[in-house]
Amino acid sequence: MTKALEATHRTQGYRKTRDVACALAGVVSLALAAGAASTVAVPVNSDLGLVAVLPYPFWVGVLLLNIAFVVALRGDATGPARRLVMLWLVVVLVLVLFGTAAFVTDIPRGEVAFRHIGIADALSRTQGINPDIDAYFNWPGFFALLATALRATGLDPMAVALWAPVLNMGLWLAALGVLTGYLTRDPRRRWLVLWIFCLGNWQDQDYLSPQAFGFFLYLVVVALVIGPLAARTPKVRGIKPAELAAWWRGRSPEELRPMHRVSALAVTLLLVAVISASHQLTPFMVLIAITALTLSGRVWPSRLPLIIAVVVALWLAYPASAYLAGHPPLAGGGLEDVIVANVVDRTSGTAGHVLVVQLRIVLTLALWGLAAAGALRDWRRGRLDIRVVLLAVTPLLLFPAQAYGGEMLIRVSLFALPFIAMQASSVLLPADGGTRPTLLAAGGLAVICSLLAVLTVSGRFGNARFDVFTSGETAAVAAVQRLAPPGSAIISAAHPTPWRSEGYLEHRYRTIEDLCGPGLSTPTCGPLVYGYARHNPAGAVVLLTRSAEAGLVVQGASSASNLDKLEAWLSAQDGVVLVFSNADARAYRVTP
Amino acid sequence: MSSGVSGPTVALGIADVALSLVTLVGLQTPLQAAAAVAVLVLLPGQALTRLTQVDDVALSALLVLSLGLAALTAVSMTMFYLAVWSWQACVVTMGVVTVLACIARGRQEAAR
Numbered sequence: 001m002t003k004a005l006e007a008t009h010r011t012q013g014y015r016k017t018r019d020v021a022c023a024l025a026g027v028v029s030l031a032l033a034a035g036a037a038s039t040v041a042v043p044v045n046s047d048l049g050l051v052a053v054l055p056y057p058f059w060v061g062v063l064l065l066n067i068a069f070v071v072a073l074r075g076d077a078t079g080p081a082r083r084l085v086m087l088w089l090v091v092v093l094v095l096v097l098f099g100t101a102a103f104v105t106d107i108p109r110g111e112v113a114f115r116h117i118g119i120a121d122a123l124s125r126t127q128g129i130n131p132d133i134d135a136y137f138n139w140p141g142f143f144a145l146l147a148t149a150l151r152a153t154g155l156d157p158m159a160v161a162l163w164a165p166v167l168n169m170g171l172w173l174a175a176l177g178v179l180t181g182y183l184t185r186d187p188r189r190r191w192l193v194l195w196i197f198c199l200g201n202w203q204d205q206d207y208l209s210p211q212a213f214g215f216f217l218y219l220v221v222v223a224l225v226i227g228p229l230a231a232r233t234p235k236v237r238g239i240k241p242a243e244l245a246a247w248w249r250g251r252s253p254e255e256l257r258p259m260h261r262v263s264a265l266a267v268t269l270l271l272v273a274v275i276s277a278s279h280q281l282t283p284f285m286v287l288i289a290i291t292a293l294t295l296s297g298r299v300w301p302s303r304l305p306l307i308i309a310v311v312v313a314l315w316l317a318y319p320a321s322a323y324l325a326g327h328p329p330l331a332g333g334g335l336e337d338v339i340v341a342n343v344v345d346r347t348s349g350t351a352g353h354v355l356v357v358q359l360r361i362v363l364t365l366a367l368w369g370l371a372a373a374g375a376l377r378d379w380r381r382g383r384l385d386i387r388v389v390l391l392a393v394t395p396l397l398l399f400p401a402q403a404y405g406g407e408m409l410i411r412v413s414l415f416a417l418p419f420i421a422m423q424a425s426s427v428l429l430p431a432d433g434g435t436r437p438t439l440l441a442a443g444g445l446a447v448i449c450s451l452l453a454v455l456t457v458s459g460r461f462g463n464a465r466f467d468v469f470t471s472g473e474t475a476a477v478a479a480v481q482r483l484a485p486p487g488s489a490i491i492s493a494a495h496p497t498p499w500r501s502e503g504y505l506e507h508r509y510r511t512i513e514d515l516c517g518p519g520l521s522t523p524t525c526g527p528l529v530y531g532y533a534r535h536n537p538a539g540a541v542v543l544l545t546r547s548a549e550a551g552l553v554v555q556g557a558s559s560a561s562n563l564d565k566l567e568a569w570l571s572a573q574d575g576v577v578l579v580f581s582n583a584d585a586r587a588y589r590v591t592p
Numbered sequence: 593m594s595s596g597v598s599g600p601t602v603a604l605g606i607a608d609v610a611l612s613l614v615t616l617v618g619l620q621t622p623l624q625a626a627a628a629v630a631v632l633v634l635l636p637g638q639a640l641t642r643l644t645q646v647d648d649v650a651l652s653a654l655l656v657l658s659l660g661l662a663a664l665t666a667v668s669m670t671m672f673y674l675a676v677w678s679w680q681a682c683v684v685t686m687g688v689v690t691v692l693a694c695i696a697r698g699r700q701e702a703a704r
Contacts, residue, residue: 128675144668144677145661151679152615152632153625171657178654213661220658227651263644267659274662277669319673 025068032061037103047352050461141278175219202459214282228264356462374426392419466551476585633660639693
């Protein structure tokens with residue numbers, strides 16, 4: 001009796017020590033990674049992005065964190081480490097992977113976040129929605145939310161944009177945590193899914209954006225559909241119409257309380273309406289996923305896809321009709337065009353940039369490979385969950401429908417990622433005798449997780465040369481906003497420019513890349529840009545920044561010497577005056 | 593309570609009214625941000641989630657966030673379309689939504 005008590009005491013002591021050690025390892029990892037990232041100098045001068053300039057303590061932190069997670073996940077015979085410890089390690093991973101850029105600089109990364117702040121600012125200034133302005137004003141839901149939140153809280157929009165990736169990942173993980181609870185009761189598998197979801201998230205769609213908001217609501221809708229709105233299905237007896245009809249009639253609701261189902265349905269419809277008002281692509285993903293789940297017999301309200309289709313169609317037919325009149329939904333579709341826009345055009349540029357793109361592809365394929373192996377393993381054991389497979393595969397149906405500015409493959413991989421992570425976890429944990437990995441398997445898991453982390457940091461921050469801005473560039477943009485008369489055009493070399501966060505409606509914003517098309521040779525491009533600037537009644541300001549030029553060079557759209565020649569030619573023309581200059585930017589005013 | 597309305601429902605309604613007034617009056621930045629997030633997202637989300645009678649803690653917490661954000665999006669967007677938007681109007685409207693949800697919940701509780 002005494003021995004048994006001592007053994008229990010020893011086990012509890014070991015658990016406590018292990019949990020404290022794992023939590024402390026998380027603290028050390030965060031300190032190492034944040035400290036190392038904060039020493040990185042901006043601008044980042046490598047075509048490989050941040051991965052080439054992050055000092056080794058960052059990687060030590062990443063390695064330590066993955067080891068701590070695997071130790072905590074392995075836990076003991078009763079399960080993984082305490083929930084609080086697991087949660088803390090996930091928080092640290094989010095800060096390390098998705099807050100890295102915020103530790104490097106206090107300027108938000110990427111151009112689009114600036115633009116989104118500008119749209120919210122424009123909405124709150126005009127206090128109305130004019131759908132003729134551009135596509136954003138046809139799907140204004142997220143921007144209306146952002147405008148209200150920024151004005152009511154008084155928060156600095158740039159600080160919000162800087163930390164948006166961490167905030168969005170928090171929301172996504174919260175939804176995914178609930179969702180996985182309906183798919184598996186195994187706590188190890190649930191924590192591992194969250195971990196892999198973070199490690200596979202190179203897509204960089206978690207910035208301050210409608211798609212990040214839409215993706216959160218999408219995950220909540222899926223959680224409701226496989227939770228309170230789920231159906232039990234009898235075994236399929238055959239595929240004859242009568243047998244299928246009997247199978248369909250034999251379905252029953254998982255949630256037996258009708259009012260709970262009605263509540264869940266009402267919430268789902270509200271979320272679908274908000275998604276439809278906030279983003280172009282996400283409603284279609286919701287429709288496809290819910291339709292597939294319904295056809296599999298796993299959703300109780302069988303008319304839900306029809307209702308969602310009506311909501312989406314109504315939004316397109318009325319509030320978004322101004323945009324759709326000139327932009328048919330399936331324009332730019334077709335497999336060949338989509339492959340060119342999403343794959344061929346993206347695998348060009350300098351050697352470093354091409355390597356980054358290849359690493360993103362490797363990471364995606366590695367996760368899909370693990371998921372396929374997991375699915376095969378589950379199928380052999382007769383426990384393949386058709387819902388997970390459908391949710392992982394259905395995003396592929398979006399791929400041939402639209403090029404989506406060359407981003408469709410990125411969006412497809414993001415929509416699939418939670419369920420790819422779920423299926424991959426099947427092969428990363430033991431299948432027999434519980435899911436506690438052996439020491440050897442745990443070592444392998446730590447190595448795999450660490451490799452995935454390196455690939456994610458490489459892929460996610462691979463464009464740092466042109467999407468991490470300097471204070472000189474933001475100062476130049478502020479000066480241009482001040483110097484450019486109302487109604488004038490502001491012309492930047494290319495899209496990686498931290499502009500449009502103010503005065504969104506006061507100027508015409510163009511890039512030299514858009515005006516000239518590919519090539520940017522001075523004899524053809526120079527007169528085009530100069531002519532456009534001079535013919536604008538209020539004149540123009542041409543802004544040439546380091547990041548825009550780096551973007552063109554790194555992605556293979558032009559060369560540094562080409563851009564130098566273009567600038568020299570432009571600055572020698574009549575009515576062109578240098579009005580601002582610093583180490584990272586020059587601005588020329590062009591009088592009409 | 594003798595009326596059958598639970599304490600949390602009453603507390604939620606009173607907290608919402610008080611915090612809405614505080615937010616409208618204005619506070620220093622970090623406090624204003626906390627108060628505004630509570631009034632615009634968390635309290636409406638909580639009040640609406642309580643109407644759904646979901647008993648799973650994790651799903652409830654998720655619904656507080658998603659319903660709060662979705663309701664604020666719907667309210668803000670509608671105000672923009674009607675050209676009557678101001679952040680103060682949004683605070684008042686979300687406050688009304690919360691109080692109405694509390695009243696509806698109170699009626700549910702009283703009917704039991």
